[in-house]
Amino acid sequence: FMFFVFLSFVMDGRNSMLKKGSLRRHSAAAIFPNLLSVCLMMLCAIVAASSVDPSIIEAVSDDDGISVEDVTSSGLSKKAGTHADERTSSQEPMGAATIKAMQSAHEIDEALLFKIEATFAFLCIFYILTYIVGRIQNERTFRCLARALLDCSEELSFEHIGVQSTDQPISSRKLLYRDGGSLAFFFASGRRCAAHGATVSISLKPRYELFALLKGTFFHSTGDTLKVVIPYEANIQPLVLLLVKKEILPAYRRQLPHVELFCDQIQMSPQLKGYLSSNGLQDSDFVLAGDSVEASSLFTIDRVGASLTHLRRALQCLHITDRGAEGSEPQAHDYKKLILLTVDIGHDSRMVASEALRLAVLLSDVLSKWDSGRSAAGIERSRALRRKVLEVENKEKEHQRREQLAERADAKKRDMDEKVSEMSREEQLKYEEKQRRKELKKRTGGAKKIIKL
Structure with missing residues (x-):
């Protein structure tokens, strides 16, 4: 049983120490499973200590030269009076009483002990199985998304794809930079309208952490998300635009102060409402905000609207800004003008990943032309x-x-x-x-x- 508990403690290396080149720091949620495993080990030690065999006590007493007869004889030799024999015959020896008291203090129901050990063993085995199954599921999702992003990047004419040298063939090239079992990054560069490249971060639920999954059932937790970050050209006029779901708008306002400073809610155009309300999704689920009223006209472009229609159920946030984004991906730290697109990865993850990258690249293509048609009053x-x-x-x-x-x-x-x-x-x-x-x-x-x- 101790072996199973210890194995569950050391199984996830990401929680014990940071991997070399890791982009994230420790968090309380990541260390929680290991702390709970330590508590299980301590509890197991306490139960084991409380179930000491009473025969060990007798053996130790015998080894030390203490016996019932010795204690009795030494006690009787110190007695005086005519009734000493009668009193000792009716009284239980002192040494025997002490040993029986120690035995009763350390006795434990063997059936109860078996139930406790079986319960802890079941939890440990279930924890290990959850780790294995969750790892396999996340690995499959990563491979599926990497393949979809590779095909989409080749279709969009990116020259450099992946995190390894382009001299290697695509079949053997490493496409994702992995940071633990639930976070990965995809890089693509070498395109005319995306000169600084595109960064795609994939964040999956920690399915391999049993206690993290249990925590998600009681507290709000994010699902599988994909985020595309593309720096755009520097000659674009000032622009802050946000299309986001109402339920996560307060979080974006707290995370990005410039949204609170520059963005006012904008009335959606009928065409944009049509893109977002297809197949029963109501346009009231989204909020459009920006620093200019004419920002809504960006979504009247047919190709942009078609991509929004494909992503209408997965879209979380579309953010175009010239003020930078705190906590964005490493490739975008040196840039202020960014296109950020966040989507949920549902059952059709390949389609969602491809359409998200395609929409972000399309916006970087049409943004310059749309900016040239902006009114002087809006600028x-x-x-x-x-x-x-x-x-x-x-x-x-x-x-x-x-x-x-x-x-x-x-x-x-x-x-x-x-x-x-x-x-x-x-x-x-x-x-x-x-x-x-x-x-x-x-x-x-x-x-x-x-x-x-």
Whole structure:
């Protein structure tokens, strides 16, 4: 049983230490299964200690030279009186009573002990089976999505695909960068309208962690998601656009402060409502927000609308921004102008992955042409919002700078007061005279006045 518990503890290497080159840090949810395994091991040790065989106690007592007869004889030799034999015959020996008390304290129902051990053994075996089955399922999903993204990237004319050298054939090339058993990255670059490449992050549920799955049944947890990040051209005018489901809009507002600053809710065009309400999906499930009213016209392009129709049930968020995105993928850290598309991976994961990458690349293609047709009023409104936000940020920075200067001055004054308190009386008088002259010079501006008598 201890072997099964220990095996469940060390099974998942990702929870014990970070892998070399890992992109994530420890989290409480990841360490929780291992901590629970340690608790199971400790509980098992306690149960084992409480089920000590009483014969061991007798054997130890015999080895130490303590016997019932010895204790009895030594006790009788110290008795005095005419009724000593009668009292000892009716009284149980002291050593035997002590041993029986120890036996009763360590006795445990063998049937109950068997049930406890069987329960823990079943949990450990179930944990191991969950790990194996979950790993296999996630591996199959990763391979399926990698194959779909590879086919779509070749169709979209990306030259460099995967995380290994392009000299190797596609069949033997590593397509995904793996970070544990539930996170992987796909890279593609070498396309004209996506000069900085595309990053696709695949985040699956930790199906191999039993306790993480149990936690997801009681608390809100995200499912299998796929996120596409593409930096777009730098000559595009200021733009922040967000098409997101209502239920996750508060989370995006907390995660991305510029959404709260720049985005106002925009009325959807009838054409966009038609794309999103196909097959019973109501347009009220989504919110369109942006820094310009005309941003909705981007979705009136036929090819964009067709891709939205394919992704209408899987779409979580479509975000176009020139303010960057905190927590985005490593390839996009140095870029502010990004296209971010997040979708749920359902049963038809191949289609969802292909359409998500195709939609993100399509937006990077048509964005430049759409930007050239924007009205001057819309562009000016976007710029005015940024100027206003910049003024507020500058005021906050100036306020913080003044607070820091005041703190430094106070600290310097406290240090000087301590030094003055340690001076002698003559040194204090000289210091006070020097400070008066300095204050007088500061008031007069350094000018010397000559008074004629």
